[in-house]
Amino acid sequence: MDKAPRTEPEKLSKCPPIIITQKIQDLKRFHKTLKQYIKGEYTTQYSSTQIKIHTKNMADYQTIIKELRDEEVEFYTYTTKDQLRKKLVIKTAAFVTENDLNKQLSEVTRSVHENESPKW
Known part of the structure; x- marks a missing residue:
């Protein structure tokens, strides 16, 4: 074999x-x-x-x-499948402020948009 x-x-x-x-x-x-x-x-x-x-x-x-x-x-x-938008679920945490959350989200979405190809 x-x-x-x-x-x-x-x-x-x-x-x-x-x-x-x-x-x-x-x-x-x-x-x-x-x-x-x-x-x-x-x-x-x-x-x-x-x-x-x-x-x-x-x-x-x-x-x-x-x-x-x-x-x-x-x-x-x-x-x-490559062109499907990614969904993000945010669970609230008592120790995270709204400003910190917005800052972190903007960093994540900026890096995602820089790496993705243009959509039709």
Whole structure:
């Protein structure tokens, strides 16, 4: 038997689908434009009311989002785990003053905002 330790492949964050709700008149031109902006692989799913675009990497995902917004196309997507806002619960303590608490919070939030990427 092989006793070598197994290494798990590194998990990549999955890109959420981009769902276009606007009726696309010229699908051929639409696909040509998609291929122009997407560098990697992608898949599309069609239904009677929407088109779903699944990209394989975040760079293509963000590029398509930007282009759809620029062209004012009606669409929606979901928030990735990386982009979810962190929530902080503060339990009151009798020995902490409000000024000290505000000072500490401003230091924490400043360091968080300096390290996070811009949101769409």
